[in-house]
Amino acid sequence: MTIHDPVLPALKSAEVARPEWLEILRALLRSKTFLVGLSIVLFWTLCALFWPLIVPYDPQALNAANTFQPPSAEHWFGTDDFGRDVFSRVLAGAAPVFATAPAATALGILGGLLLGMTAALCGGWVDAAIMRFVDALLAFPLLIFAIAVLAVVGGSALNVILVIGLAFAPNIARTIRSAVLEEQEKEYVAAAHLLGNSLAAIAVREILPNIWPVVTVEATVRLGYAIFASATLSFLALGLQQPSPDWGLTIALGRGYVQYAAWMVLFPAAALATLVVGVNLLADGLRDVLEE
Amino acid sequence: MRFLAARLGAMLVTLLLVSMAVFVIADLLPGDVGRTILGPYASPEQVARLNAELGADQPVVTRYTRWIGDFITGDWGKSYLFDQEVLPLVLERLRNSVYLGGFAALIVVPISVAFGVLAALHGGRFLDRLISVVGLSLIGIPEFVAGIVLLVVFAVQLQWFDVISEVPRTLNPVDWWREFLLPSLPLMFVLFGYIARMARAGTLEALRANYTRTAVLKGVPRPAVILRHVLRNAMIPTISVIAVQVGGLVGGLVVVETVFSYPGLGQLLLRSATGHDLPVLTAVILVTALIYMVANMLADLSYVLLNPRIRGRRATA
Numbered sequence: 001m002t003i004h005d006p007v008l009p010a011l012k013s014a015e016v017a018r019p020e021w022l023e024i025l026r027a028l029l030r031s032k033t034f035l036v037g038l039s040i041v042l043f044w045t046l047c048a049l050f051w052p053l054i055v056p057y058d059p060q061a062l063n064a065a066n067t068f069q070p071p072s073a074e075h076w077f078g079t080d081d082f083g084r085d086v087f088s089r090v091l092a093g094a095a096p097v098f099a100t101a102p103a104a105t106a107l108g109i110l111g112g113l114l115l116g117m118t119a120a121l122c123g124g125w126v127d128a129a130i131m132r133f134v135d136a137l138l139a140f141p142l143l144i145f146a147i148a149v150l151a152v153v154g155g156s157a158l159n160v161i162l163v164i165g166l167a168f169a170p171n172i173a174r175t176i177r178s179a180v181l182e183e184q185e186k187e188y189v190a191a192a193h194l195l196g197n198s199l200a201a202i203a204v205r206e207i208l209p210n211i212w213p214v215v216t217v218e219a220t221v222r223l224g225y226a227i228f229a230s231a232t233l234s235f236l237a238l239g240l241q242q243p244s245p246d247w248g249l250t251i252a253l254g255r256g257y258v259q260y261a262a263w264m265v266l267f268p269a270a271a272l273a274t275l276v277v278g279v280n281l282l283a284d285g286l287r288d289v290l291e292e
Numbered sequence: 293m294r295f296l297a298a299r300l301g302a303m304l305v306t307l308l309l310v311s312m313a314v315f316v317i318a319d320l321l322p323g324d325v326g327r328t329i330l331g332p333y334a335s336p337e338q339v340a341r342l343n344a345e346l347g348a349d350q351p352v353v354t355r356y357t358r359w360i361g362d363f364i365t366g367d368w369g370k371s372y373l374f375d376q377e378v379l380p381l382v383l384e385r386l387r388n389s390v391y392l393g394g395f396a397a398l399i400v401v402p403i404s405v406a407f408g409v410l411a412a413l414h415g416g417r418f419l420d421r422l423i424s425v426v427g428l429s430l431i432g433i434p435e436f437v438a439g440i441v442l443l444v445v446f447a448v449q450l451q452w453f454d455v456i457s458e459v460p461r462t463l464n465p466v467d468w469w470r471e472f473l474l475p476s477l478p479l480m481f482v483l484f485g486y487i488a489r490m491a492r493a494g495t496l497e498a499l500r501a502n503y504t505r506t507a508v509l510k511g512v513p514r515p516a517v518i519l520r521h522v523l524r525n526a527m528i529p530t531i532s533v534i535a536v537q538v539g540g541l542v543g544g545l546v547v548v549e550t551v552f553s554y555p556g557l558g559q560l561l562l563r564s565a566t567g568h569d570l571p572v573l574t575a576v577i578l579v580t581a582l583i584y585m586v587a588n589m590l591a592d593l594s595y596v597l598l599n600p601r602i603r604g605r606r607a608t609a
Contacts, residue, residue: 135302136309138588143543144561144580148573151565152317228434232547235436236562251440255551262444269437276432284428 027289034285040278044271047091048098057085059092059245068261078263080254086263089245090271096246097275100160100239101226107165108226109219112172117207119173120180121199131177134170142167142229150238160239164229168222179214183207213290220283227276247272295596303585310581311363315356318570363578369571373564378571382560382579388459389549389556393541395468396476396483401534404484408491409526413518415496423488431485435544438478439551446474457552475552479544483537490533494526501525528598535591542580 028034047054057075063083071078077086119130146163153159183189184207192202233239234248242249247268254264330339343349350358362369368378411423447455453474460467498504499522507517546558553559557576564572 132302136306140310140577140581141543141584143546144577147546147561147565148314148317148577151568151573224432228432232434232436235434236547236550237566248434248436251436255440258440258444259448262448265440266444269441273433273437276434277429280428280432 031285033281037278037281044094044275048094051092055088057088059088077267080264090267093245093247100230104161104164104226105223108168111169115173116176117203120177137170155238179211217287224279314574314577368575371572373567373569378575382575385557385560395472396479400480400483404487405491408488409495412492412495427485427488430481435478435547457554475548491530494529498522498525532591532595
């Protein structure tokens with residue numbers, strides 16, 4: 001999913017004296033968008049880490065006598081086709097999301113940084129070759145690429161991370177490249193060149209610290225996409241496998257029962273939607289503060 | 293025109309690379325073509341004979357050139373899974389998907405452009421905030437989540453729509469509405485966010501531009517300024533993002549067609565991928581890549597054609 005955001009380049013060029021950490025933090029804490037997003041993401045992060053301490057039932061415990069129970073005082077979100085507690089499974093379902101999406105994002109950012117910075121700093125034929133390669137990768141819609149690859153290699157958490165990370169890298173590389181090109185025009189980079197620093201040293205010591213706002217915002221936006229994509233792959237039965245409480249997978253398996261047990265799909269669906277919206281709000285808040 | 297020729301050339305090269313990648317991926321799939329067709333009880337000799345007949349025992353390069361040659365001349369082979377010629381199958385599914393995607397785009401594009409412009413004209417006030425938050429929330433909802441929730445509420449509980457969507461049999465708009473509204477809503481949610489956001493950003497930028505200030509200072513009435521100066525310029529980035537997003541619809545269609553069991557290209561892609569139906573899978577991927585690339589090229593082209601300042605120069609992404 002490519003999107004040409006006209007706001008980004010315009011904001012990148014704005015010459016701002018680098019604000020101090022404290023000022024950034026203060027601005028973030030004033031932003032309602034950021035705070036709402038942060039609370040939602042924190043809530044799910046805590047669930048992902050500590051669900052064994054908070055779930056009322058074992059999310060995998062089968063109970064043949066208690067299947068398809070509607071929501072009640074005992075089972076807040078009802079029970080599923082195996083009599084498992086849906087509330088416990090929804091809380092535990094945060095764990096697989098946090099095990100895949102952040103790793104995929106990190107992989108994409110790393111690949112994007114490597115490609116984008118190399119292209120921008122080396123220029124010439126290296127730049128041309130890398131960007132042609134990036135264009136070729138972008139010729140595939142992400143989901144089509146993922147379906148084709150996962151159908152070959154099979155679905156697992158690791159494969160989902162690799163596929164999403166790989167699919168993200170080209171887009172991120174483009175953003176990073178234009179950010180680096182922007183920075184390269186500035187005098188401090190020329191000075192570093194004149195001092196005889198190597199390209200790698202300039203990249204890591206001079207440019208990287210100056211493009212981190214772009215990288216941070218890009219990473220947060222991508223995290224939202226990664227959650228979206230990995231859940232979709234699970235839903236299509238190409239991601240995580242049973243009996244993982246993963247939300248996408250749970251929704252796919254519950255589809256057959258929507259007529260009489262809609263709670264089996266509605267609660268994990270709501271969980272997933274809140275998390276993605278939370279990450280997007282977080283990204284929007286960060287963008288407002290870091291790039292303005 | 294030089295720009296167009298260069299883009300077309302680049303597209304052909306990319307398409308060739310994609311076809312090679314697809315062929316290599318397909319080649320990596322476990323299993324032997326002859327064995328897949330004949331089943332587990334055929335003798336090794338029979339399998340070897342069929343492989344020789346199909347040319348499956350030739351080296352990769354030979355097989356690739358033959359395959360791509362056949363593909364270009366319209367011989368797309370036969371589907372293992374559907375026992376049918378691939379070309380008509382893919383074309384029929386493509387047509388179905390174009391109906392559904394087109395329906396969604398036709399409705400959502402004008403609505404989201406209107407709301408984006410409205411948000412920008414109310415910059416920073418309540419309506420702007422509301423449209424931004426709604427758009428941002430809708431972008432975040434994966435198509436399958438929205439699809440399932442709509443299915444539960446409107447098809448299962450209220451029974452206003454069928455659980456399964458089909459190709460409308462008549463040209464009666466009521467029919468189209470009944471079959472397509474539910475499956476196209478999840479696509480519209482995602483598109484609305486992107487397009488409205490871009491229309492808003494484009495309008496804001498045009499509102500701040502010098503030509504707008506000049507027009508206002510010259511005493512041109514506000515509606516005329518907005519129509520003639522602001523909107524015309526705001527549409528440039530918006531049209532590009534529409535083209536890109538409509539290309540991106542393909543991904544959403546896979547999901548929506550699966551949820552609503554609609555016989556489109558996306559459903560075919562998923563079934564051929566999980567069923568290891570290589571002739572269909574490779575054909576669908578190539579067709580999809582082609583559509584996506586053409587959409588992207590139209591996006592760039594519209595950008596160049598609409599914006600006189602970069603006409604003739606190379607459009608940079």
